[in-house]
Amino acid sequence: MGHFNIGEIRRSEHLPTRIASQLAAEISQARLNPGDKLPTEHVLAKTLGVSRSVIREAIAQLRNEGLVETRQGVGAFVSERSAQLIRIKDDELSDPGSFRAMFQLRIPLEIEAAGLAALHHTDDDLKRIDAALAMMTGDEKWTENGIDADLLFHRAVAQSTQNAYFATFVGFIAERISLAIAAARARAVLEEIVETTIAEHVALRDAIASRDPLAARAAMRAHLSGAADRIGLSLEQF
Template sequence: MGQMNLGHIRRNEHLPTRIAAQIASEIHEGRLQPGERLPTEHVLAKTLGVSRSVIREAIAQLRNEGLVETRQGVGAFVSERSTRPIRIKDGELFDRQSFRALFQLRVPLEIEAAGLAAVHHTDEDLAEIDAALARMSGAEKWTEEGIIADLAFHRAVAEATQNEYFAMFIGFIAERISQAINAARSRAVLEEIVEVTIAEHVVLRDAIMSRDARAAREAMRQHLHGAATRIDLSLEQF
């Protein structure tokens, strides 16, 4: 990555998304070639002046878009595929109807994922869910790190389905909906929003741990419709 043009990121933007877009630009413009290994999380974090969790989330976004693939214990590499499997232009989500439509698509996917995660999760999956929940509930829950942890929680639930396509699609959609979390935090009393959100995730985590698929599905449904209500989205329920 010797020729990559990466400088410190402006703090007024959603950091993982901004970094993912910058690395994607390096790939599209040919400065990062297919098969080339990305620098380590540590190096990228130091280069860009952000935390490693921010870098981890950015890499996850790139993986969801098919631009990057990760190899356990080795690192992240530019995908050999030159096209993204899914493409949503960022500008589309500034249109409220498009944003609502994407949120509506997320609901059945995540509800089903919660049920499958309750049935199929491993101890390692539950540890990932718990780690994300701990970061959501910790000292940085009011900050960007709390939002990153929220996304990591949903990705961990999707991974726990043991179905890679759930992880791919939910990761892609949830990352783009992350601005909903930002919107919710700016529209209401922050403390109330954060505590309610954490409580909803705790209920979901407990249902998954108990291998109660019905309770997990209901907990996810309650959480997603609660999240929609907090940003003034009205979703159809059946």
């Protein structure tokens, strides 16, 4: 591991996600190969100048994506399947074409998720959706926590499908998109955007709660169309 030379990470970025990306780059560039053991949490924390809890969260992200496997008491290893996995780097979406393509992919996934959530959600699922909505509409709606709550809302809808793959893919795409949107939001007329966004989420929540899949799909489509318009995206929708 002598050539494992990641520098210290800038504090302004979301550390676990940034470190997960750095480790994924080591894997994709074959400096870490399938079956290789990752350095220990202690070594990684020291090398990167962060706490072990940050390293643990980064490794958990990579495990969720299937890039690494952890073995109790032994450590983390590069997954044998890692070569086949999809990974999108955060900075890729700073390219307008890539961002638009990613947003386009999000639309059919999330519309379908909304319909399935209306049919299959449990009481606990609805509580999770409502908790995210409460965060979005509370005192912190003007802050970055409002964006986090928005992301939680979409993840909660995806989980309500009872299909774990929706939760994985929608969560992955929504997170990448929200990082890019955070920058756009800073430039926009915040008050107008926040109130409109909240109204769209409330309509979606109510359609899901009423177990009406067609209304839920329509509400999600309206929300995503509005979201695209607000950041100046023109998308093909049918």
